[in-house]
Amino acid sequence: xxxxxxxxxxxxxxxxxxxxxxxxxxxxxxxxxxxxxxxxxxxxxxxxxxxxxxxxxxxxxxxxxxxxxxxxxxxxxxxxxxxxxxxxxxxxxxxxxxxxxxxxxxxxxxxxxxxxxxxxxxxxxxxxxxxxxxxxxxxxxxxxxxxxxxxxxxxxxxxxxxxxxxxxxxxxxxxxxxxxxxxxxxxxxxxxxxxxxxxxxxxxxxxxxxxxxxxxxxxxxxxxxxxxxxxxxxxxxxxxxxxxxxxxxxxxxxxxxxxxxxxxxxxxxxxxxxxxxxxxxxxxxxxxxxxxxxxxxxxxxxxxxxxxxxxxxxxxxxxxxxxxxxxxxxxxxxxxxxxxxxxxxxxxxxxxxxxxxxxxxxxxxxxxxxxxxxxxxxxxxxxxxxxxxxxxxxxxxxxxxxxxxxxxxxxxxxxxxxxxxxxxxxxxxxxxxxxxxxxxxxxxxxxxxxxxxxxxxxxxxxxxxxxxxxxxxxxxxxxxxxxxxxxxxxxxxxxxxxxxxxxxxxxxxxxxxxxxxxxxxxxxxxxxxxxxxxxxxxxxxxxxxxxxxxxxxxxxxxxxxxxxxxxxxxxxxxxxxxxxxxxxxxxxxxxxxxxxxxxxxxxxxxxxxxxxxxxxxxxxxxxxxxxxxxxxxxxxxxxxxxxxxxxxxxxxxxxxxxxxxxxxxxxxxxxxxxxxx
Numbered sequence: 001x002x003x004x005x006x007x008x009x010x011x012x013x014x015x016x017x018x019x020x021x022x023x024x025x026x027x028x029x030x031x032x033x034x035x036x037x038x039x040x041x042x043x044x045x046x047x048x049x050x051x052x053x054x055x056x057x058x059x060x061x062x063x064x065x066x067x068x069x070x071x072x073x074x075x076x077x078x079x080x081x082x083x084x085x086x087x088x089x090x091x092x093x094x095x096x097x098x099x100x101x102x103x104x105x106x107x108x109x110x111x112x113x114x115x116x117x118x119x120x121x122x123x124x125x126x127x128x129x130x131x132x133x134x135x136x137x138x139x140x141x142x143x144x145x146x147x148x149x150x151x152x153x154x155x156x157x158x159x160x161x162x163x164x165x166x167x168x169x170x171x172x173x174x175x176x177x178x179x180x181x182x183x184x185x186x187x188x189x190x191x192x193x194x195x196x197x198x199x200x201x202x203x204x205x206x207x208x209x210x211x212x213x214x215x216x217x218x219x220x221x222x223x224x225x226x227x228x229x230x231x232x233x234x235x236x237x238x239x240x241x242x243x244x245x246x247x248x249x250x251x252x253x254x255x256x257x258x259x260x261x262x263x264x265x266x267x268x269x270x271x272x273x274x275x276x277x278x279x280x281x282x283x284x285x286x287x288x289x290x291x292x293x294x295x296x297x298x299x300x301x302x303x304x305x306x307x308x309x310x311x312x313x314x315x316x317x318x319x320x321x322x323x324x325x326x327x328x329x330x331x332x333x334x335x336x337x338x339x340x341x342x343x344x345x346x347x348x349x350x351x352x353x354x355x356x357x358x359x360x361x362x363x364x365x366x367x368x369x370x371x372x373x374x375x376x377x378x379x380x381x382x383x384x385x386x387x388x389x390x391x392x393x394x395x396x397x398x399x400x401x402x403x404x405x406x407x408x409x410x411x412x413x414x415x416x417x418x419x420x421x422x423x424x425x426x427x428x429x430x431x432x433x434x435x436x437x438x439x440x441x442x443x444x445x446x447x448x449x450x451x452x453x454x455x456x457x458x459x460x461x462x463x464x465x466x467x468x469x470x471x472x473x474x475x476x477x478x479x480x481x482x483x484x485x486x487x488x489x490x491x492x493x494x495x496x497x498x499x500x501x502x503x504x505x506x507x508x509x510x511x512x513x514x515x516x517x518x519x520x521x522x523x524x525x526x527x528x529x530x531x532x533x534x535x536x537x538x539x540x541x542x543x544x545x546x547x548x549x550x551x552x553x554x555x556x557x558x559x560x561x562x563x564x565x566x567x568x569x570x571x572x573x574x575x576x577x578x579x580x581x582x583x584x585x586x587x588x589x590x591x592x593x594x595x596x597x598x599x600x601x602x603x604x605x606x607x608x609x610x611x612x613x614x615x616x617x618x619x620x621x622x623x624x625x626x627x628x629x630x631x632x633x634x635x636x637x638x639x640x641x642x643x644x645x646x647x648x649x650x651x652x653x654x655x656x657x658x659x660x661x662x663x664x665x666x667x668x669x670x671x672x673x674x675x676x677x
Contacts, residue, residue, distance in 0.1 A: 010136035014079030026077035054088025062087035062094030122200035198264030205268035236275035240264025314385030326370030331610035333364030375412035382416025387423035394419035394448035409512035491533035491598025528608035533594035538567030538574030540638035570614035589641035597634030
């Protein structure tokens with residue numbers, strides 16, 4: 001275990017009534033050793049990880065853990081509790097408690113060592129030795145691997161013998177008949193502990209059951225893909241995971257058990273029996289019925305509203321790069337050749353290398369082609385989010401039909417949802433094994449595309465096109481106070497979740513208006529208001545850390561330097577570290593500033609044809625000086641509010657004395673997926 005644990009990080013008489021108190025007691029030892037710089041910040045990250053899934057395990061083990069920016073080096077603290085501490089394990093309190101702390105950017109070598117500890121926790125001999133060890137130095141040595149577990153307690157020898165007997169029986173069975181073969185994948189949010197504990201538990205249960213079981217651990221230290229021949233020869237698959245299984249399509253067409261990672265730790269024998277039963281009954285669940293990309297990233301028990309939002313965001317996320325590339329190229333074409341460039345002949349027939357108008361026409365026409373993909377891509381990837389790859393063909397076709405009949409953005413949404421639903425319905429139909437092979441490449445694309453095409457052309461296409469036209473006419477008619485109110489509303493939405501679903505709804509609404517060959521003046525005003533408001537939060541946080549740095553931690557001041565560039569580039573996510581650390585002050589302040597900026601932009605009549613770019617596309621903005629004033633006003637308002645609100649409480653101690661607790665309302669680590677894991 002290298003020197004990630006020393007005697008100073010061991011407490012053999014841990015007195016704590018709650019898991020929070022236990023984590024604090026062990027974390028204080030890490031702070032004393034300089035391994036954690038901010039006690040409260042680190043504990044907030046531990047609590048955020050605990051909120052995702054309890055870290056108590058059967059057998060009296062608790063493993064609170066997280067990756068955090070407040071950890072200076074990979075560390076492990078161990079506590080032994082006489083009374084036990086409840087970490088949410090089914091069988092009761094934990095008496096062996098391991099606090100695992102990994103830096104946000106921990107290297108693979110250290111994470112591999114931590115994963116080795118996780119596997120050891122599934123070894124009864126190891127845990128028995130820890131329960132009987134008499135001093136902190138010996139406990140640290142045992143955990144590091146300096147002292148064999150058997151030297152402290154030999155009571156576990158029968159267990160080891162039984163494991164060897166099980167292995168021997170497996171060899172004998174292999175001589176008589178090929179054993180049942182299982183491939184498994186384990187993964188957990190942090191990728192440090194549960195991932196490897198589930199793997200060890202499954203492997204042990206496999207040996208006891210006389211089956212060949214090979215595990216692919218998809219942890220923080222990376223993973224090595226199973227050999228395709230091993231997967232092909234497998235009789236069944238077990239997924240024990242709480243984050244998406246990477247490249248899940250590799251396991252398609254086999255009997256599959258799909259559970260959370262803790263099930264792999266607590267009941268591995270049941271999972272093996274279950275997958276064997278499915279194989280005997282011929283239940284193939286990993287092919288057409290496999291979880292979709294969106295479902296794999298979801299949490300258990302999600303409702304249809306949450307899944308719908310994820311499906312829509314799947315389409316939007318794939319659409320945005322087309323918006324950015326196409327919109328910027330069109331805007332550059334206008335900037336070089338003027339607005340009349342849209343009437344230029346095709347560059348296929350007329351292109352002069354030395355004429356700027358030819359280059360302007362080239363950029364405009366390339367951008368127009370990219371824009372032509374917006375609705376099909378939106379529809380195609382909504383369907384993909386629902387039904388995986390079989391949803392792509394009907395989704396793209398439905399989206400193209402929506403563009404053809406002028407159903408626009410609304411038509412794309414409808415086409416994507418219909419396509420995904422149709423494919424899912426087809427996949428539920430029981431079919432003979434003889435035709436399963438042609439289902440994904442022939443039957444599903446043919447039937448689903450025909451159904452979606454019929455519905456879009458004949459049934460719902462015309463009503464949606466009428467609704468799209470009505471919305472466009474309404475936007476074109478906005479003026480005065482109505483336009484200003486719309487700008488304020490869009491500004492609020494852009495700053496509510498800083499790149500999240502609400503932000504994306506406002507952004508997609510704006511880009512849909514300019515994603516036509518001749519956008520209206522109102523649509524370009526909306527685009528300008530949305531981009532201006534989206535720039536405010538990171539710029540305001542950058543300004544606040546500059547003018548009142550003592551109100552922020554050292555890490556936040558460093559983030560503030562990067563926020564200048566992110567805000568100027570229209571990347572609202574630059575404010576996320578600040579919002580995650582202090583949401584009750586930062587988010588409302590950002591929303592006020594964003595609403596003012598959106599309203600002022602609309603009042604000033606600023607227009608924007610480019611869907612992205614920040615200050616780098618200011619030359620393409622109508623009324624650029626007033627536009628910059630709108631951004632500056634919103635930025636100053638948000639900065640003033642943040643400074644006042646933060647000044648009403650005690651300044652962050654971390655700003656004045658590194659290593660002291662900071663006032664953190666929510667864990668900053670949770671804002672970024674690689675850290676929050």
